[in-house]
Amino acid sequence: MTTQAVLTHSRALEVARQALKVEADALLALGPRLGDSFEQVVQLMLSSSGRVAVMGMGKSGHVGRKIAATLSSTGTPAFFVHPAEASHGDLGMVTPSDIVLALSNSGESDELNAILPTLRRLGVKLVAMTGRPDSSLARHADHVLDSRVDQEACPLNLAPTASTTAQIALGDALAVALLDARGFRAEDFARSHPGGALGRKLLTHVRDLMRSGDALPRVTADMSLLDMMRVMSAKGLGCAILVDDQEHVAGIFTDGDLRRLIERGTDLRGLTAGQVMHGSPRTVSADALAVDAADLMESARITLVLAVDEQQRLQGAISINDLMRAKVI
Template identity: 55%
Template sequence: MTEPRRLGARKHDLAPGQEARIRDLGRAVIETEAAAVGALSERIAADFVAACRYLLACEGRIVVMGMGKSGHIGGKIAATLASTGSPAFFIHPGEASHGDLGMITPRDTVLALSNSGETAELLTILPTIKRLGVPLITLTGRPDSTLAREADVNLDVSVTREACPLGLAPTSSTTATLAMGDALAVALLESRGFTALDFARSHPAGTLGRRLLLHVGDIMHRGDRVPRVALGSTLMAALEEMSHKGLGMTAVVDGQGVLAGVFTDGDLRRALDQGLDVHHTIIDTVMTRGGITAAASSLAAAALGLMESRSINGLLVIDDEGRPIGALNMHDLLRAGVV
């Protein structure tokens, strides 16, 4: 594989054999952390179920706390909980003792992270948490630590060793804590009956959110922007309407405004292949009768699927009486991020 080059980039010269050593270290880290996560599966037992019971019974929010690297992991766990149906937020323990404890209410549940179980900032606010009477769930690497003993439930996230060769930098321990947090979030998600639609509602800007929440009526062209001609119009009139509206098609409607058919770029090519006179040919003879349509209430993703399955680039949108009220094409779906 060709090594990537970047203009002006600095590159350290490696001693003979150092490349292999770097690869070995990288693999060792992955293997060590994988083993740490794998060991957690045996600890998904009564304590894990008890923790989930407390979290499911929480009438307020799950307050996640942790210092240092545990704090970074705690922030991610809080975000995962919140996005999967369990309202949660993160409080920095250092700031908690300077006023942020006021964010915790008696309806909340505290989830505290500390590998040592002796984090000073958490121990400082422990009496206040106890006085509030809120359930305390801890994730620690030492089941005999102060935090673990004071908790209503402690989940053991201890690891045999860190992946850091010095045994100092939190690596395996933070990975194990994150995995346990994910396990809690997913267990709660399932227990709450959280669905893909619920997930989409909390991720409206994401691809899934757009596919599950965006409707045809949200992105279709409306009013005068909908191309339409009447039955009996000439092919030239239809072409002018298509050119003016720029959607590659036009609706053909009867005297009551009900859709009678559709004329598309494909129909035009077929008409030209037959040598038809665009000035004298009546649109009724070359349109596609009925046509493929959608409802404004349909999901945009469903409209995309319909267009792909029928190999078409546009759709007319009709109301309950069959009157065209909108139109959209593949470009509209692309701009909306559905494709």
């Protein structure tokens, strides 16, 4: 470009809105074209004992990496192979039990077409995602997913824009159909995302974070209030937990309870833990998800819950600070 570009505010909005409309129209046109071929590809991938090797050059390659990642995270093992590198050794990553998903809008990518005979000799099933069902890639494929678009969002109708959006959407549709067919659950998704927020919420249990053993501020009913306060200070949980001889939870006393006693002018001398405790503290199972404990704290407007077993015996305690440190909330 030899002259400085000049773009008015209204022109920028006009171009942007037109681009979005073109891409939205391209996506809407995909649905009616889905048919037997799509169902056959889903069945092929469901019944495969191998993985899905996704290939594509240029912008289709970038889309292919995303599709491979989405498939892998939703229960269909997949990986990306660069077609140019495949001709120089990386094709060894592909085994006869794998399925190749090849992306090319034109269907005439030289790098892809160069390895098609080798894939055929390997006996690998080939799925083509292309905008030209009559292309070389489509003719070599066992199944064809039609990703054609009427026009690109690019005003010059040159830069891959609507066509790559269609590829991404079609890849997402394939991944979601496979996810549904496999009965893939949120818990399964979390297992492949252990470092993410969803993984922490669905894989972290109260037992993993709770304070237990000597870290708990246990007290008995006959303990003096002053001795109970010393236990509370030593354990640093902001509460004391009343238990009986069998470790059943009988009550709780918090820093807030102490403050309210003082505000009322109560004579603290001579009081026992049993006299100031309030019963029915909020509890959860030690095997519950940590996020369930967080929900209980939020609904009850409290900052700590007790973990108990089926007989209501004390197992531990978990605070809002514990949940925050673990990034559950």
